[in-house]
Amino acid sequence: MLELNNLTAGYGSFQALFSVNLEVKDGEAIAVIGPNGAGKTTLLRTISGMLPVQSGNLSMEGTSLKDVPPYRIIDLGIAHVPENRRLFPSMSIEDNLRMGAFTPNARPHYEERLDFIFNLFPRLKERRSQIAGTLSGGEQQMCAIGRALMSSPKLLLMDEPSAGLAPVIVNQVFQLVQQIRDQGLTVLIVEQNIEQVLQIVDRAYLMEVGSIKISGKAGELIQSESLRKAYVGL
Amino acid sequence: MIFDIFLVEAIINGILFGGVLALLALGLNLVFGVVDVVWICYAELVMVGMYSIYWGNNHFGLPLVICVVIAIFAVALLGFLIHFLVIRPILGTPPINQLLVTGGLLFFMQSLATLLFTGDFRNLGLHLPVLELAEMYISFSRLIAFVTALLAMVALYMFLKRTYLGAAIRAISQDREVVVLMGVNPQRVYLVASALGGGLAGLGAALLILQYDVHPLIGISFGPITFMICVLGGLGNMIGGFIAAFVMSQLISLGGFFLETEWGYVIAFVFFIIMMFIRPQGLFGNRS
Ligand SMILES: Nc1ncnc2c1ncn2[C@@H]1O[C@H](COP(=O)(O)OP(=O)(O)OP(=O)(O)O)[C@@H](O)[C@H]1O
Ligand SMILES: [Mg+2]
Numbered sequence: 001m002l003e004l005n006n007l008t009a010g011y012g013s014f015q016a017l018f019s020v021n022l023e024v025k026d027g028e029a030i031a032v033i034g035p036n037g038a039g040k041t042t043l044l045r046t047i048s049g050m051l052p053v054q055s056g057n058l059s060m061e062g063t064s065l066k067d068v069p070p071y072r073i074i075d076l077g078i079a080h081v082p083e084n085r086r087l088f089p090s091m092s093i094e095d096n097l098r099m100g101a102f103t104p105n106a107r108p109h110y111e112e113r114l115d116f117i118f119n120l121f122p123r124l125k126e127r128r129s130q131i132a133g134t135l136s137g138g139e140q141q142m143c144a145i146g147r148a149l150m151s152s153p154k155l156l157l158m159d160e161p162s163a164g165l166a167p168v169i170v171n172q173v174f175q176l177v178q179q180i181r182d183q184g185l186t187v188l189i190v191e192q193n194i195e196q197v198l199q200i201v202d203r204a205y206l207m208e209v210g211s212i213k214i215s216g217k218a219g220e221l222i223q224s225e226s227l228r229k230a231y232v233g234l
Numbered sequence: 235m236i237f238d239i240f241l242v243e244a245i246i247n248g249i250l251f252g253g254v255l256a257l258l259a260l261g262l263n264l265v266f267g268v269v270d271v272v273w274i275c276y277a278e279l280v281m282v283g284m285y286s287i288y289w290g291n292n293h294f295g296l297p298l299v300i301c302v303v304i305a306i307f308a309v310a311l312l313g314f315l316i317h318f319l320v321i322r323p324i325l326g327t328p329p330i331n332q333l334l335v336t337g338g339l340l341f342f343m344q345s346l347a348t349l350l351f352t353g354d355f356r357n358l359g360l361h362l363p364v365l366e367l368a369e370m371y372i373s374f375s376r377l378i379a380f381v382t383a384l385l386a387m388v389a390l391y392m393f394l395k396r397t398y399l400g401a402a403i404r405a406i407s408q409d410r411e412v413v414v415l416m417g418v419n420p421q422r423v424y425l426v427a428s429a430l431g432g433g434l435a436g437l438g439a440a441l442l443i444l445q446y447d448v449h450p451l452i453g454i455s456f457g458p459i460t461f462m463i464c465v466l467g468g469l470g471n472m473i474g475g476f477i478a479a480f481v482m483s484q485l486i487s488l489g490g491f492f493l494e495t496e497w498g499y500v501i502a503f504v505f506f507i508i509m510m511f512i513r514p515q516g517l518f519g520n521r522s
Binding site: 048049050069070071072073074075079080082086088089090091095098099100101102103106107147151 | 398401402404405408409411412413414415416417418419420
């Protein structure tokens with residue numbers, strides 16, 4: 001579904017990704033893990049067009065994303081739950097979700113998607129007119145995921161959905177990701193909660209200073225010596 | 235007793251005047267909130283609108299209502315063009331450039347108007363009735379202007395609340411990077427907001443020409459006060475601007491009532507300066 005070939009990207013003259021190769025197949029759940037500053041967010045931002053590609057290639061279902069304007073990426077079925085959620089803080093939950101269905105392709109399905117998301121997150125339904133900035137961290141994350149799901153994406157990019165949440169809520173978030181992928185959605189998730197994320201994904205990539213260091217089946221990576229060494233305490 | 239009636243009349247006039255100021259402040263705030271650029275020349279757009287109404291009505295003999303519609307569209311187009319030709323190339327450059335280009339536009343429009351229309355004061359020659367209500371005199375043109383301004387603001391509010399484009403306009407002023415992920419093309423929203431801001435200036439022109447003569451420097455009468463209202467309400471904060479418009483208009487009206495009209499403006503400006511010391515972010519501002 002998604003293919004990255006020797007992808008290089010960065011900020012101005014600063015290079016943050018070095019020749020990254022990564023593949024996400026239809027229906028898979030993939031994790032990208034790695035320490036702070038490794039370039040995980042940069043990777044997702046490059047996929048969704050927020051950062052330009054410096055060299056290499058990336059394609060979604062065979063369509064090269066290099067010349068697609070950033071605001072058209074969503075039309076190809078890619079939705080992005082950004083780092084730190086980035087809700088529109090002074091808009092209501094419902095207005096935030098409405099923004100998720102902004103594209104002309106998504107608008108006709110607004111009601112139907114809203115029902116789907118309220119089903120997934122009954123809490124959002126109860127609070128539909130509450131201002132997003134006043135929600136708890138967990139609720140904000142639900143709203144951010146809901147907003148991304150409004151466009152009926154094929155591929156969901158998630159950037160540390162469990163960051164800054166209480167342990168109980170973290171478990172809920174991972175259950176939810178499991179639920180989302182059970183419904184057939186393809187997921188590319190960036191996480192620091194390595195042990196938990198490796199239990200819900202098929203494969204994972206370990207990223208360090210802008211390159212992929214190890215990749216493999218989640219079950220095998222959990223056993224991996226080098227991963228254990230790199231992340232003491234696992 | 236007589237004294238009280240005049241006071242009430244002054245208060246009512248202040249409220250009526252506030253409606254038009256609120257409309258102008260809303261237009262300026264809309265553009266600022268979305269594009270993050272202050273149009274220093276906003277009141278000159280109003281002047282262009284007033285001249286187009288005057289010209290259409292007086293020169294071409296078109297019915298006033300048609301002239302108003304033309305003026306709204308003409309100034310909306312002007313707003314669109316200002317963004318497309320002048321603002322777009324300097325987006326992302328240091329903020330001082332915004333002041334320079336929109337300030338330059340201000341003098342350009344003033345001078346062009348003087349060249350085209352001379353410095354003469356012109357009006358439509360309308361004689362709208364003055365309403366007498368419990369011994370108070372309320373100008374009918376002010377009442378029309380107030381009601382129309384309120385209706386326009388309600389319509390804009392509905393647009394912002396109920397439509398996808400309206401939601402995108404609100405969203406982009408909160409996070410201009412992340413809206414792109416949702417399929418919003420910011421450049422298009424900027425153009426829409428600029429055209430809307432222009433259209434509001436055009437409507438403001440229609441309401442002001444009912445009460446004031448148009449001349450090339452008319453912008454001076456409304457530009458600074460509109461800008462101060464926006465700053466007082468918190469730049470980009472539409473509700474704040476709305477309330478600040480009525481605060482300022484009331485100060486002007488009451489100052490004029492207790493002293494003289496000019497003193498009303500002096501008091502309003504002094505109030506503004508003091509408030510800037512106490513709350514530099516504006517009465518309702520939360521931006522830094
Ligand atoms: N806007 C920016 N301008 C310049 N450099 C940046 C910018 N954003 C990130 N970087 C740099 O790019 C590198 C990768 O950052 P990135 O945010 O992708 O890391 P990350 O893996 O997501 O880290 P974290 O786990 O802390 O979120 C870092 O060295 C960072 O300093
Ligand atoms: Mg990150």
